[in-house]
Structures are given as structure tokens and as C-alpha cells.
Amino acid sequence: MTTSDPTRQRQRQVTSVSDSGIAVFNSLERFRLFDDTVSLDKTLMVVTINGGIEATVDLTHRRMGPGQVMVLRGAHVIKGIVQSPDFEGFFIIVENNRIDDMLPMYPYMASCILYFKDRPIITAEPDEIESLKIIYSLFTRSTGSRLPYHRMMVNSLCEVLFYETLGLYTSRMNRTNKQPSRREELLSKFISLVEKNFMKERTVLFYAKKMCLSPKHLSTVIKEVSGRPAGDWIDSQVILKAKMLLRNTGMSVQEISDTLNFTNQSFFGKYFKQKTGMSPRAFRSNPDAEPQQ
Numbered sequence: 001m002t003t004s005d006p007t008r009q010r011q012r013q014v015t016s017v018s019d020s021g022i023a024v025f026n027s028l029e030r031f032r033l034f035d036d037t038v039s040l041d042k043t044l045m046v047v048t049i050n051g052g053i054e055a056t057v058d059l060t061h062r063r064m065g066p067g068q069v070m071v072l073r074g075a076h077v078i079k080g081i082v083q084s085p086d087f088e089g090f091f092i093i094v095e096n097n098r099i100d101d102m103l104p105m106y107p108y109m110a111s112c113i114l115y116f117k118d119r120p121i122i123t124a125e126p127d128e129i130e131s132l133k134i135i136y137s138l139f140t141r142s143t144g145s146r147l148p149y150h151r152m153m154v155n156s157l158c159e160v161l162f163y164e165t166l167g168l169y170t171s172r173m174n175r176t177n178k179q180p181s182r183r184e185e186l187l188s189k190f191i192s193l194v195e196k197n198f199m200k201e202r203t204v205l206f207y208a209k210k211m212c213l214s215p216k217h218l219s220t221v222i223k224e225v226s227g228r229p230a231g232d233w234i235d236s237q238v239i240l241k242a243k244m245l246l247r248n249t250g251m252s253v254q255e256i257s258d259t260l261n262f263t264n265q266s267f268f269g270k271y272f273k274q275k276t277g278m279s280p281r282a283f284r285s286n287p288d289a290e291p292q293q
Contacts (some may be wrong), residue, residue, distance in 0.1 A: 022158070024090065024136060028083050037077065037079040037080075038078045039077050042095050043072070044071070046091050047069050047129065049066065051087035052083070053082070062121060069129075069132070070121045090136045122172050139154070190218065201261075202235070204218060218230055243283065246284045253281060
């Protein structure tokens with residue numbers, strides 16, 4: 001007598017769970033976002049265990065088969081996404097601001113953004129698929145919970161998912177010898193400069209001069225290659241550092257303002273609130289806050 005796999009039995013049940021900025025589901029039947037053409041402004045992960053998924057992504061037809069993973073991070077257009085009748089797998093959608101808010105991306109993300117953009121589908125090993133299934137299962141248990149600190153738990157799961165996925169794509173990147181294009185090299189150089197100088201310099205003009213480019217040309221290249229404006233990359237790093245200092249040090253708001261080279265505390269406060277929807281003090285006083293960066 002054959003014993004059925006309980007994991008596969010659960011996977012056949014149509015489930016959909018959402019939390020602020022995050023949605024997890026295992027069938028398109030319960031999630032209608034992709035009924036029409038969608039200009040994606042979120043990070044989407046699709047994992048196929050059995051069956052398949054087909055869609056047109058940026059005018060290119062894509063097909064996923066069993067044991068494959070696809071990650072799309074914003075700046076993509078998806079049309080006509082359908083799943084096969086025997087599809088088993090899951091989808092995880094995360095608002096980009098949730099990821100940007102939680103993760104120190106700069107030293108790690110530049111080359112992987114390029115890889116995600118041009119090669120969104122990879123074939124995973126069985127043990128890699130099992131790891132992603134565990135993360136998905138934890139998401140379905142944690143999202144929607146009303147336990148204290150559940151948002152922080154979900155944030156931690158986002159970190160696990162991010163680094164697990166980053167590892168998958170990085171391992172595939174390391175197997176190729178493809179030379180980066182000139183535009184890809186500019187993105188990597190820009191991000192490296194931002195990481196070194198963001199605590200003192202927040203203008204695109206500064207980085208354009210460093211790279212011997214016009215601000216307009218630099219902004220165009222960064223937007224086209226990464227899907228994010230150059231100013232967003234700078235602001236995200238500044239806000240990430242500010243949040244870290246607010247949450248993890250005893251520094252006063254004035255001291256943080258000085259550290260990040262703002263003219264005064266008032267200007268820093270307005271900048272922080274404009275980018276996050278919260279004042280620095282409100283962010284510090286609420287450990288379960290979810291700024292809207």
C-alpha cells in the first residue's frame with residue numbers, strides 16, 4: 001500500500017494568507033492580481049514542485065517546470081500568467097519597501113539584481129526546494145497571526161527567504177563566465193560608491209561627478225539596469241542606517257542627525273518622515289512599527 005506524502009496533500013489545498021506587505025498562496029485561483037497585465041512593483045517568488053507555470057514577462061515568454069524557482073523584483077511587466085492543472089507549488093509576494101526596510105542589501109545585491117532581471121528562472125536541487133517549502137510553511141503559519149511581535153517574526157522570515165534565494169542565485173552566477181556589460185559595471189561602481197559615501201553625500205550629482213558622468217545619464221542607466229532610480233538607492237541606504245541607529249543604539253536623534261551629516265535635527269526628522277511615514281522618535285518608541293519606505 002502506498003503512503004501519500006502529507007506535504008503534497010497540504011500543497012493541493014488552495015490556501016492564501018496575507019499580512020501587511022506580504023502575501024503567500026499556492027494557487028492563482030485565490031489570488032487575482034495576475035488576471036490582467038500587471039506592472040510589477042513588488043518582489044515575486046514562484047516555486048514549482050510539480051506541473052508548471054507560463055507567462056509573458058517583459059515581452060518574453062517564460063515557462064517554469066517542476067523543481068524551478070523564479071524571482072522578479074519590480075520593474076517587470078507580467079501578462080497572461082497561467083498554471084497547469086497539475087500545478088503544485090507556491091507564490092510569495094513581498095512589497096519592496098518591506099525588503100528595503102529590513103535588509104542591508106548594498107554589499108550583496110548589485111550583481112544579483114542583474115542576474116534576477118535577465119535570468120529569472122533557475123532549476124533548484126531537491127534539497128533546495130525542500131528548504132523553500134519550509135520557509136513557505138512558516139510564512140503561512142506566521143502571517144495573519146495576532147500574537148505579540150508577529151510582524152517581527154514575519155520580518156525575520158523575509159530575511160531568511162532573502163538570503164536563501166540570494167544563495168541560490170549566487171551559486172548559479174558563479175557557474176557562469178559571462179562578462180558584465182558596461183552598464184552593469186556602472187551599477188556596481190555606483191552602489192560601491194554609495195556604500196562608502198552615503199553618510200556624507202546624498203545627491204546624485206556627487207556620485208555622477210565621481211563617475212565622470214552627467215547626473216541625467218547616471219540616473220537613466222541606474223533606473224534601466226536596476227529598476228530603481230539612483231536617488232532611491234541613496235535614500236534607502238541612509239534610511240536603513242538611521243533605523244539601525246535608532247533601534248540599536250542609545251544615540252539621541254540629534255546625534256544621529258549629526259552622524260548622517262544632516263544640517264540640523266529638524267531637517268533629519270522631516271527627511272526621515274517623508275521617506276518612512278514616521279518621525280524618528282515614533283519609530284524608536286514602537287518596536288513593532290512598519291514604516292512605509
